[in-house]
Structure formats: C-alpha cells, structure tokens
Amino acid sequence: MSARKANSPSSPETLPAGWYASPEIYAAEREAIFRREWALIGREAEVAQPGDYLSDDIAGWPVFVLRGKDNQLRGFHNVCRHRAGPLVDPGAGRCSMLRCRYHGWVYDGEGALQRAPGLELGRDIKPCDFSLYRVRVECWNGLVFVCLDAQAPDVEEWLGDVVEIARDFPAIADLTFKRQTTMAGRANWKNYSDNSCEGYHVGFVHASLGKTVADEKIEIKPYENGRFVGFDVTYEASEADRSRHGRGFWIYKFPCLLLHFAEYSFNCEAVRPAGVSAVELKRWFWCDDDRAAELGVRAEDAIESAETVMAEDIGICEAVQRNLEAGIYETGRMAPTEEIGTIYFQTLVRDALEGKL
Ligand code: FES
Ligand SMILES: [Fe+2]
Structure with a gap:
C-alpha cells in the first residue's frame, strides 16, 4: 500500500476505505503519529497538589502525570519495570506513594525504584536500571499535555x-x-x-x-x-x-x-x-x-x-x-x-x- 495517492486538484480523492479498518495502518499510525504528537490528558487543576495524578490511555500507551513532593509535574508510562503492572488507576486521583498494584514495587515521584519486595536493591538488581519509563509533560492554558517523543517541539x-x-x-x-x-x-x-x-x-x-x-x-x-x-x-x-x-x-x-x-x-x-x-x-x-x-x-x-x-x-x-x-x-x-x-x-x-x- 502506498501512502501517496495522486489527487485531482479540483476534487481530491478521499483516503481509501481500507485505511479506516486496517490493523496494519493503525499500527503504522501509532508509530508515525501518536508516538510523536502531543496529547491532551486533562486539566492542570486536577494535578494541583503534590500526590495528584492524571492517568489515561493514549492510543494504546497507558501513561500518567504526577505532581511530585517538589511540586514538579512529571510524566510516566503506567507500566511497572517488574512485570508490567499498573502503578495508578485510570483517571484523576491522589497517591501518597507510587506503589505498583501487582506486587508492590515502590517508586519515588521521579520514577526511581525505592523498594522491591523479595529483592535486595543493589545486590539483586541495580535500581537505576529499573526506573519508570518517562514521558514528557507540559501545560498550556490550564491544560496538561503528554508526549512520548523526546525530540518533539515543545507544546506551544x-x-x-x-x-x-x-x-x-x-x-x-x-x-x-x-x-x-x-x-x-x-x-x-x-x-x-x-x-x-x-x-x-x-x-x-x-x-x-x-x-x-x-x-x-x-x-x-x-x-x-x-x-x-x-x-x-x-x-x-x-x-x-x-x-x-x-x-x-x-x-x-x-x-x-x-x-x-x-x-x-x-x-x-x-x-x-x-x-x-x-x-x-x-x-x-x-x-x-x-x-x-x-x-x-x-x-x-x-x-x-x-x-x-x-x-x-x-x-x-x-x-x-x-x-x-x-x-x-x-x-x-x-x-x-x-x-x-x-x-x-x-x-x-x-x-x-x-x-x-
Ligand atoms: S508488576 Fe509491578 S510489582 Fe510486579
Ligand atoms: Fe458535526
């Protein structure tokens, strides 16, 4: 399938019907579009206090933003580095501790691994190898946006x-x-x-x-x-x-x-x-x-x-x-x-x- 299609200048042709129903096209769009663009996740007022978070699924990537104790807003994939459990529930919420809902690994507000029940950090695993995956987060006009691409321009x-x-x-x-x-x-x-x-x-x-x-x-x-x-x-x-x-x-x-x-x-x-x-x-x-x-x-x-x-x-x-x-x-x-x-x-x-x- 070719992405380019010759369009008549007077009456352009629509995208083919198959583009609206194809898993291959959707997979390509996830990589070429949704991995690169900013996405609105919610209101800045919902993450005003330390411990407030907003969590959602962006085209198949579960992500969340969290206001840290230092008042900084940070974004993460909602994916634990142990066996991919979720850290927070979908939607807006508040947590005093970032603890995986599957087996209880604990991360700090910067996504650094702090505790892993049954493992001794430093001996069994190096915590710095198991920090949460980061996503970018920026605000504009009271709205919170996330982006998976480190190279993308800033949101404005x-x-x-x-x-x-x-x-x-x-x-x-x-x-x-x-x-x-x-x-x-x-x-x-x-x-x-x-x-x-x-x-x-x-x-x-x-x-x-x-x-x-x-x-x-x-x-x-x-x-x-x-x-x-x-x-x-x-x-x-x-x-x-x-x-x-x-x-x-x-x-x-x-x-x-x-x-x-x-x-x-x-x-x-x-x-x-x-x-x-x-x-x-x-x-x-x-x-x-x-x-x-x-x-x-x-x-x-x-x-x-x-x-x-x-x-x-x-x-x-x-x-x-x-x-x-x-x-x-x-x-x-x-x-x-x-x-x-x-x-x-x-x-x-x-x-x-x-x-x-
Ligand atoms: S998947 Fe997170 S603690 Fe096991
Ligand atoms: Fe309409």
Missing part, C-alpha cells in the same frame, strides 16, 4: 498559531470549570476527525443546530503553523436558541484535539483512538456565567447543545464506519471548498505515513 510550538488565536478569547483561568463528558463510538479515529474538520454535514446531521442558529457566518481554513483547521464563526443568538452568540473559533488540531473558543466559554475535546475501529471522546467545558448572561446565552444550554452535537457526530461516524467496513465503497471525492479542512487533514495523515507502509 506544536500548537503554532493556536496560541495567538487563543489570546482573543478568555483564558481558562478566567472561566469556571463546568463539567467533563466522556463518550465512546465504534469508529476509526480518522473517521471522527474527517467529520470534525468540515461543516458540510451540519445541516443534515445536526438538525437542531441548523434550525436554531439564527444567523451564522463561518470561515474555514487550514493553518500550516500548528497543522490545524480553523473555523472562525460568528453566531447570532435567537429567541429560539440561546446556546450560542458572538464570535467563536473552533479548531481541529492534528491529530486528535478539538478546541472551541467563545467570548464567554471554552471547551476542548481529546479524541482518543482506542483500536482500529473504536474512539473515545473526552470533553471539558468552562464558562463565564456572567459574561454569557450579558450576551443572552444560557451556559447550560450551550453545554447541552454541544453534547447533543457530539452524540449526533458519533452516530453518523458509526454508520459511516459500518459502510467503510462493508466492502463495497473504496474511495470517494471531496468538495474542494466545503471539505477543505478534511482534505487538509487527510493530507497530513498521508504525509505522516509516507514511506511507512
């Missing part, structure tokens, strides 16, 4: 123009955290990303959105500096819909991050590949209730509307996934303007896999 460089765009909107520190939502779908991660990079489907898939957004202006374009698709949107709230108003900026950042800035709120979504045909979505919502009220927006309506839209997107992606796997469709052609974001996203996937298949 990785975000590129996102950092500048974010300056036009309230920072997380100025907003109130509302809630986190998790949804899962039976769809390849690219299927969900393809959908997230275009607004072509909105009038068909999001009936509620189409009906109630009174007036909407939108400009969609790819940004090379940061490799993302930006949707610069202006909404006009109506009597029927008080879930959105004013300027918003939606971003689909390659490979797996959604950021939604508004004048009165922020929400972001981590798209987690969970195998060839499974995806998990984690979304966090913040709002400035006073500012929202001034603009005539009801914060709870905004969150509920976003959750409805997310469920509708998963629904259509699951239907598409079944069809991609059915064995009749091979490739299609995309609308050059309406699907400019998806075209760009698929180019990034092809580029990442070039020479790897």
